[in-house]
Amino acid sequence: xxxxxxxxxxxxxxxxxxxxxxxxxxxxxxxxxxxxxxxxxxxxxxxxxxxxxxxxxxxxxxxxxxxxxxxxxxxxxxxxxxxxxxxxxxxxxxxxxxxxxxxxxxxxxxxxxxxxxxxxxxxxxxxxxxxxxxxxxxxxxxxxxxxxxxxxxxxxxxxxxxxxxxxxxxxxxxxxxxxxxxxxxxxxxxxxxxxxxxxxxxxxxxxxxxxxxxxxxxxxxxxxxxxxxxxxxxxxxxxxxxxxxxxxxxxxxxxxxxxxxxxxxxxxxxxxxxxxxxxxx
Amino acid sequence: xxxxxxxxxxxxxxxxxxxxxxxxxxxxxxxxxxxxxxxxxxxxxxxxxxxxxxxxxxxxxxxxxxxxxxxxxxxxxxxxxxxxxxxxxxxxxxxxxxxxxxxxxxxxxxxxxxxxxxxxxxxxxxxxxxxxxxxxxxxxxxxxxxxxxxxxxxxxxxxxxxxxxxxxxxxxxxxxxxxxxxxxxxxxxxxxxxxxxxxxxxxxxxxxxxxxxxxxxxxxxxxxxxxxxxxxxxxxxxxxxxxxxxxxxxxxxxxxxxxxxxxxxxxxxxxxxxxxxxxxxxxxxxxxxxxxxxxxx
Ligand SMILES: Nc1ncnc2c1ncn2[C@@H]1O[C@H](COP(=O)(O)OP(=O)(O)OP(=O)(O)O)[C@@H](O)[C@H]1O
Ligand SMILES: [Mg+2]
Numbered sequence: 001x002x003x004x005x006x007x008x009x010x011x012x013x014x015x016x017x018x019x020x021x022x023x024x025x026x027x028x029x030x031x032x033x034x035x036x037x038x039x040x041x042x043x044x045x046x047x048x049x050x051x052x053x054x055x056x057x058x059x060x061x062x063x064x065x066x067x068x069x070x071x072x073x074x075x076x077x078x079x080x081x082x083x084x085x086x087x088x089x090x091x092x093x094x095x096x097x098x099x100x101x102x103x104x105x106x107x108x109x110x111x112x113x114x115x116x117x118x119x120x121x122x123x124x125x126x127x128x129x130x131x132x133x134x135x136x137x138x139x140x141x142x143x144x145x146x147x148x149x150x151x152x153x154x155x156x157x158x159x160x161x162x163x164x165x166x167x168x169x170x171x172x173x174x175x176x177x178x179x180x181x182x183x184x185x186x187x188x189x190x191x192x193x194x195x196x197x198x199x200x201x202x203x204x205x206x207x208x209x210x211x212x213x214x215x216x217x218x219x220x221x222x223x224x225x226x227x228x229x230x231x232x233x234x235x236x237x238x239x240x241x242x243x244x245x246x247x248x249x250x251x252x253x254x255x256x257x258x259x260x261x262x263x264x265x266x267x268x269x270x271x272x273x274x275x276x277x278x279x280x281x
Numbered sequence: 282x283x284x285x286x287x288x289x290x291x292x293x294x295x296x297x298x299x300x301x302x303x304x305x306x307x308x309x310x311x312x313x314x315x316x317x318x319x320x321x322x323x324x325x326x327x328x329x330x331x332x333x334x335x336x337x338x339x340x341x342x343x344x345x346x347x348x349x350x351x352x353x354x355x356x357x358x359x360x361x362x363x364x365x366x367x368x369x370x371x372x373x374x375x376x377x378x379x380x381x382x383x384x385x386x387x388x389x390x391x392x393x394x395x396x397x398x399x400x401x402x403x404x405x406x407x408x409x410x411x412x413x414x415x416x417x418x419x420x421x422x423x424x425x426x427x428x429x430x431x432x433x434x435x436x437x438x439x440x441x442x443x444x445x446x447x448x449x450x451x452x453x454x455x456x457x458x459x460x461x462x463x464x465x466x467x468x469x470x471x472x473x474x475x476x477x478x479x480x481x482x483x484x485x486x487x488x489x490x491x492x493x494x495x496x497x498x499x500x501x502x503x504x505x506x507x508x509x510x511x512x513x514x515x516x517x518x519x520x521x522x523x524x525x526x527x528x529x530x531x532x533x534x535x536x537x538x539x540x541x542x543x544x545x546x547x548x549x550x551x552x553x554x555x556x557x558x559x560x561x562x563x564x565x566x567x568x569x570x571x572x573x574x575x576x577x578x
Binding site: 278 | 401412
């Protein structure tokens, strides 16, 4: 504006600048994002065409074309080794949902029980601390041996690896409810059960939801790794394309896995905000 | 003065007489000792601590329909005393009688207003009050319950904020909810631990007037802890002044003779106002100075 109207004096130039849309922080961030993306794609395209990277590395345009093709043809089924990415995604999501759901309905009540009783807290803490750091894939042989079925093993691994964050956060939240809320409950003469359901659980809800959020992230991390060894699902898709030595499709799958993980995390982020009521999560 | 006060606080005859008195709440020779840490673990880690006598041998009778303030230097044990009356904390020695019966833990015959409001953040204003009413009167019909809640909301001037959550309210509004919640269960005694301590001076003055107005309507027995001399003079019938801790005692009890309803603009015109105020200032100054000196040494 200031450029097109050179008659404007200095102060009004400043004002019009500070109102200019390109100075809004969101728009700046978006601009920076788009520019860096463009530079990255350009670097990739040129580098791949000049064979600067590993041999057989696809260039950006091939990969984007593949991404377009896979996302416009998500659901086709020509047997297990040629399945649309939409089907694979749904298979992975189904396993995650079942395993995660089972983990949550165990972890939340158990976490509440452990959190309520200081004795239980101390008694069960060693188990949790011992099992929590075990890599999810360490459970895979055990799962296969017990269930003799790849589907159930996948669910089992999701369950066993996503149970801990929810359990720990729930127990922590319940054990650390603001003592003033409990005093209120006591001075009103509320029963133990009423205190638990009306005060302790709602008070611990932000912790419970942030535990659920971490667990969801872990489930999504674990399923891809587990599926490489199980057949079908996004993990198997990657494994299959690795056997075909077709790298663009692997990159497409990585992008889609990231995107779905992002969406899932945002859903839980919104849920966290919803239960916070002005508290910091 | 301090000689007279010793008689007042720890003289056995005061409490034995009170058996026949009209006291609603009777605190008798109450001592509170916080047990020190002397277990093996603390010994090994070198963190043992000795028993701490917070309050020693306090006796106090409170008649029905009186507004009593407790004032004393910081850390002397005012909250400790109030929590024992509330039943949230055990009495080490002595006893506290409510209508002649010893207090056995917390109960809805005593309503509590907390310094930091202690509202449930996930409940709206109305739900916070409803929680209290439902807990104490589970058999009330929904219609009666709603009417009761509405009355409390009107009483403390919260109309229009019923559906708001505490984090959307100012501190003054939050404490109104705290007061409404405590009154909603219709307790015999209202206990308030520095109810306006977290508020700015203007809001504080405003809420004091509101409490004065509400008190005129209901004339419930109130025990209020405060650090403000003006607040105590405006609201109370009696002011209990405590000595510094450890082993804090009641130093003196002042009768506040001002007629009601009181008004913050005109109250200082009463002939006794400035004497009472000077008396309290002297007491608090002396005790606080002693606390600070013992800290330096
Ligand atoms: N749970 C506890 N264990 C050990 N000592 C305690 C405990 N609670 C309070 N005390 C001690 O008892 C004394 C009185 O505490 P209290 O909180 O009753 O003081 P107060 O008069 O309410 O002070 P303030 O004016 O700062 O609110 C203090 O010295 C405090 O350190
Ligand atoms: Mg206190």
